[in-house]
Each structure stands twice: as C-alpha cells, then as structure tokens.
Amino acid sequence: MSTPRFLIFGFVALVLQGALSQLGLPVVVLPQLMLLVVIGAAFSGSTVPGVISAFLLGIVLDLSSAVLVGPWAGAFVTVYAGLALVSQRLFLESGLVAAFVALVAAIVAGTFFALLSPHSDLAALEHVVQIFGQAAVTAALAPWLVAVVAKPGQRRMATSVRNSSSLSAA
Amino acid sequence: MARVLLGITDRFSARGQVIGTAIALLCVSFLLTAYSSRHPEVAQVGSVVVGEAVAPFGSALEAAKDGTSAAWSRYVHLSGVSIENDQLKQRLARAEGDLASMSEIGRENARLRELLRFSSEAGVAGVAASVVGSDPSGWVRGALINRGTSSGVDIGMAVVTPQGVIGQVVAASPDTARVLLITDHSSxxxxxxxxxxxxxxxxxxxxxxxxxxxxxxxxxxxxxxxxxxxxxxxxxxxxxxxxxxxxxxxxxxxxxxxxxxxxxxxVQRAEEVLVVGVPKHLDPSIPGGASR
Missing domain, CATH: 2.40.10.350 (Rod shape-determining protein MreC, domain 2)
Structure with missing residues (x-):
C-alpha cells in the first residue's frame, strides 16, 4: 500500500473513531479502526515506509489525547512488525484469518498501551475487560475493513509469492 | 530456481529492513514516552496541530448526527400516514423537523442560561464552550472543546458545568482545547x-x-x-x-x-461547559508564570 493511501485511511479512521467515541459508545466496545488500517497495510505487503507510516499514525493517535507521546506509536509498530514476520504464513484472503489477526493484534496493542500509559492499570479489571472488549469488536469488523484497506492486487501478489515459494520448497 | 531463490533472499532482506526499522522506531517510541511523561508540553504542542486538523470533521459529524436524528424523528412520526397524504406528510415532516431542531435549540438555550446563571452566582467569569469531540482511543478520558487561545482559553484552566467540575485544559490551540476529565486515571x-x-x-x-x-x-x-x-x-x-x-x-x-x-x-456526556480560572502562564503565584 502506498504511504499517502495508508496515511489517508489512517486519518479517516481517526476521525471515525473519534466520532464513535463522541456518540457515547461505551469504551469497551469502541473498535480500534486505526489498528485495522495498520493491519490492512501490513497485509498489503510490509515495507519500510509502511512501518514508518504505522509509527506516524500512532503518534497522531497519541497526540489526539494530548497527554503522552509514544505508547500508540510503539503499539502500532509492534503490530506491523509482528505481521511482517508472520504474514507469509497466513492465508490473507480469509476473513477468519483477518478477524483472528485483528483479535491478537488488538490485545497486543491494548496491552502495550496499558503497560506504558499512566491512564491505565492492567491490574484493574475494568481495563482488562476494555482490552478484550475492544479486541473482540475490532476482530468482528476486521474481515470487511481490512479488505477495504488492503489493496486486493497486492494481497493476491503476496499470496502468489507465498505459493510459488511453497512450490519451490516442495 | 535461481531466480526463485534470489527472490526469496530479496524478500528476507526486505523483511529484515522492516524489522530493523521497527526495532529502531520502537526504541524511539520508548524514548518519546519517557520524555513526554517528564515534559507534557511536547504532547500539548503536538496535539494543537492534530486538534486543529480533526476539529472541523468532528463538528461536521456532529451536525450530520443532528440532521440524521431530525430525519429519523420525521420518519418515525410519519410511518402510519397513508400514501394519499403524501404532500401533507411532507409538510408534516418539515414541521416535525423544525420542531425537533427548535426543541434542540431550546434545550441548548436552557443549558447555556443555566451556565450563565452558574457563572454569575458562583462569581467565576469564564468562557462558554461546546464539547465537539472526545478521545478517539477510548483509553484517555478526555474531551475536545470548541474554544481555544483566541477566546482566552489556555492550559491549566478549569472546565466546569453548573452540576460540577469536569476537568482541566491540558492543551490549547487558537480554536480548540483538549480537556483531561477528572475521571481519568492520571487526573x-x-x-x-x-x-x-x-x-x-x-x-x-x-x-x-x-x-x-x-x-x-x-x-x-x-x-x-x-x-x-x-x-x-x-x-x-x-x-x-x-x-x-x-x-x-x-x-x-x-x-x-x-x-x-x-x-x-x-463528565462523559457534558455538552456545554464553562472554562474558568487563570491560565498557567499568567499566574504570578506559579514560578515562571506571568513571564510568557
């Protein structure tokens, strides 16, 4: 995915996420739309500009809270790098895989943020519920939103490269 | 075969670059977190840019939400009317929409009157503002208001409603300000x-x-x-x-x-608020205050 496309999707996700929050949606069921953009970008093929864009999106999300800079940036980079490591072993076309990846990624990102931020406490049940609740909602939306974000051509290419690699190995 | 092997090697080296960059950026994020926890002004200055960029979209979505709710109320009220009364339905719908929006304006008016009454009774002069956004991540209990430094709102000022205190301003741009709510864990x-x-x-x-x-x-x-x-x-x-x-x-x-x-x-559902107090940089009792 091209860097401008990635950043535009990220900005739209930020606005929508803010709007959902403003509508009074309980934080437990607030989907991590920006994280889905990061997952979609990683599914399209992991690149150095991609990981830098993930970092920048995290910084923007951090800045939108005006308190601490860094936790979301670190969480997004971790998720992007993690997906870069495993994406070739995943059947990216499957919605179930996208949902599972989003579930794990949202738990990892939420935990990462909770560990670094003074606004959360992993010992508090409220925050553990929040991490898992948000992860479940994010996972439920993943099959559709990741498909919109990830460029189909690139996803197919990634799959075909993986298949050709498997054939060569065989 | 050689071409395939070369391709795989290239992919591994590309992945290595991504991982290397990610590790470097992870270190940067740790350093930024540590630095910004000691110097909150870093986050405050950066948030001004983000706040200014996002606020117009937030206001537009808020307006769209009001429009949708008015349209929905029109639809609900007209669902039982027969098709022959189409024209009448439209007039009624318009009237219902107007009534809904007037009722909303009336409620807003009442809230603002209460805010004014509270301001004069409590003897606290302040700037009235509307809440136009909240924290998108859901982790920080915060709000975005539509008044900033150009209206006299600045960092360190208290945000209140007639019912009680909401929070304090932690970042301010010319037209918006971010509020940390009193229910946030770091407040x-x-x-x-x-x-x-x-x-x-x-x-x-x-x-x-x-x-x-x-x-x-x-x-x-x-x-x-x-x-x-x-x-x-x-x-x-x-x-x-x-x-x-x-x-x-x-x-x-x-x-x-x-x-x-x-x-x-x-605190989570406040719509109109009053920003009161003295900005930190004008407070002579704070070391370094009144110097900016």
Missing part, C-alpha cells in the same frame, strides 16, 4: 469534604468515577458528603462541587481509607 484535584473539611486528593478511577485519596482512617466522613475543590492546587477555584461520597471502606491495610466519589457532573 488529580485537591479536594475537601464540605461538612468535615477533611482534605484529600480526588483521583480519577475511570468508569467507576473518582477516589478521594490520602484520607486517614480516623477522618469523619459519611456517605453522601459533598466533596468540593479546595482551591489549593491553583487550577480549580475554591468551592466548586466535585461529587458526593458514594462508598467508604476502612477495612483495608494502611493508614488511609478507601473513599469512592461519584462526580456530580456527567
């Missing part, structure tokens, strides 16, 4: 219990409201006691209502009792 307010004058620090506890910290076990507090600002933190004017004591427990270990406080104001 603290110097508070006193009105009846017994027992002092403590009101700390945010997320969804469960707030906790009054550092109250010794022998302090005379009872359920329903009103907790107000002490004014000693130089952020919140003295005597503003924070909340009421909702639960008490002295059974735990340590010197202090656990005091849960239910905020008087609905």
């Amino acid at each position: 603290g307010v110097d508070a006193i219990v009105q009846s017994s004058r027992v002092r403590g620090v009101l700390q945010g506890a997320g969804a469960s409201g707030c906790e009054l910290r550092f109250v010794t076990k022998d302090a005379a507090i009872k359920l329903g006691d009103l907790v107000v600002t002490s004014g000693l933190d130089r952020v919140y004017p003295k005597g503003l209502v924070l909340g009421t004591v909702a639960a008490l427990s002295s059974s735990g270990p340590g010197l202090f009792q656990a005091v849960s406080v239910k905020p008087s104001a609905d």
Whole structure:
C-alpha cells in the first residue's frame, strides 16, 4: 500500500473513531479502526515506509489525547512488525484469518498501551475487560475493513509469492 | 530456481529492513514516552496541530448526527400516514423537523442560561464552550472543546458545568482545547469534604468515577458528603462541587481509607461547559508564570 493511501485511511479512521467515541459508545466496545488500517497495510505487503507510516499514525493517535507521546506509536509498530514476520504464513484472503489477526493484534496493542500509559492499570479489571472488549469488536469488523484497506492486487501478489515459494520448497 | 531463490533472499532482506526499522522506531517510541511523561508540553504542542486538523470533521459529524436524528424523528412520526397524504406528510415532516431542531435549540438555550446563571452566582467569569469531540482511543478520558487561545482559553484552566467540575485544559490551540476529565486515571484535584473539611486528593478511577485519596482512617466522613475543590492546587477555584461520597471502606491495610466519589457532573456526556480560572502562564503565584 502506498504511504499517502495508508496515511489517508489512517486519518479517516481517526476521525471515525473519534466520532464513535463522541456518540457515547461505551469504551469497551469502541473498535480500534486505526489498528485495522495498520493491519490492512501490513497485509498489503510490509515495507519500510509502511512501518514508518504505522509509527506516524500512532503518534497522531497519541497526540489526539494530548497527554503522552509514544505508547500508540510503539503499539502500532509492534503490530506491523509482528505481521511482517508472520504474514507469509497466513492465508490473507480469509476473513477468519483477518478477524483472528485483528483479535491478537488488538490485545497486543491494548496491552502495550496499558503497560506504558499512566491512564491505565492492567491490574484493574475494568481495563482488562476494555482490552478484550475492544479486541473482540475490532476482530468482528476486521474481515470487511481490512479488505477495504488492503489493496486486493497486492494481497493476491503476496499470496502468489507465498505459493510459488511453497512450490519451490516442495 | 535461481531466480526463485534470489527472490526469496530479496524478500528476507526486505523483511529484515522492516524489522530493523521497527526495532529502531520502537526504541524511539520508548524514548518519546519517557520524555513526554517528564515534559507534557511536547504532547500539548503536538496535539494543537492534530486538534486543529480533526476539529472541523468532528463538528461536521456532529451536525450530520443532528440532521440524521431530525430525519429519523420525521420518519418515525410519519410511518402510519397513508400514501394519499403524501404532500401533507411532507409538510408534516418539515414541521416535525423544525420542531425537533427548535426543541434542540431550546434545550441548548436552557443549558447555556443555566451556565450563565452558574457563572454569575458562583462569581467565576469564564468562557462558554461546546464539547465537539472526545478521545478517539477510548483509553484517555478526555474531551475536545470548541474554544481555544483566541477566546482566552489556555492550559491549566478549569472546565466546569453548573452540576460540577469536569476537568482541566491540558492543551490549547487558537480554536480548540483538549480537556483531561477528572475521571481519568492520571487526573488529580485537591479536594475537601464540605461538612468535615477533611482534605484529600480526588483521583480519577475511570468508569467507576473518582477516589478521594490520602484520607486517614480516623477522618469523619459519611456517605453522601459533598466533596468540593479546595482551591489549593491553583487550577480549580475554591468551592466548586466535585461529587458526593458514594462508598467508604476502612477495612483495608494502611493508614488511609478507601473513599469512592461519584462526580456530580456527567463528565462523559457534558455538552456545554464553562472554562474558568487563570491560565498557567499568567499566574504570578506559579514560578515562571506571568513571564510568557
């Protein structure tokens, strides 16, 4: 995915996420739309500009809270790098895989943020519920939103490269 | 075969670059986190840019939401009318829409009147503002208001409603400001219990409201006691209502009792607020204040 496309999707996700929050949606069921953009970008093929864009999106999300800079940036980079490591072993076309990846990624990102931020406490049940609740909602939306974000051509290419690699190995 | 192997090698080296960059950026994020926790002005300055960029979209979505709810109310009210009365339905729909929007304006008017009355009764002059956004991540209990430095709103000012205190301004741009709510875990307010004058620090506890910290076990507090600002933190004017004591427990270990406080104001759902107090940079009692 091209860097401008990635950043535009990220900005739209930020606005929508803010709007959902403003509508009074309980934080437990607030989907991590920006994280889905990061997952979609990683599914399209992991690149150095991609990981830098993930970092920048995290910084923007951090800045939108005006308190601490860094936790979301670190969480997004971790998720992007993690997906870069495993994406070739995943059947990216499957919605179930996208949902599972989003579930794990949202738990990892939420935990990462909770560990670094003074606004959360992993010992508090409220925050553990929040991490898992948000992860479940994010996972439920993943099959559709990741498909919109990830460029189909690139996803197919990634799959075909993986298949050709498997054939060569065989 | 060689081409395939070369391709795989290239992919591995590309992946290595991504991982290497990610590790470097992860280190940067740790350093930024550590630095910004000691220097909050970094986040405040950066958030000005983000706030200015996002605020117009937030306001537009808010307007769209109002329009949608008006259209929905029209639809609901007309669902039983027969198709022959189409023209009448349209007129009725328009009237219903107008009524809905007038009713909304009326409610907003009432809230603003209450805000003005509170401002004059409490003797606190301030800037009236509307809440136009909240924290998108859901982890920080914050709000975005539509008044900034051009209206006299600045960092360190208190944000209140007639029902009670909402929070304080932590970042301000010319047209918007970010508010950290009193229910956020990193928020603290110097508070006193009105009846017994027992002092403590009101700390945010997320969804469960707030906790009054550092109250010794022998302090005379009872359920329903009103907790107000002490004014000693130089952020919140003295005597503003924070909340009421909702639960008490002295059974735990340590010197202090656990005091849960239910905020008087609905901090998550406030729509019109008043920003009061003196900006930090103009406060002569703060070292370095009044120098900017």
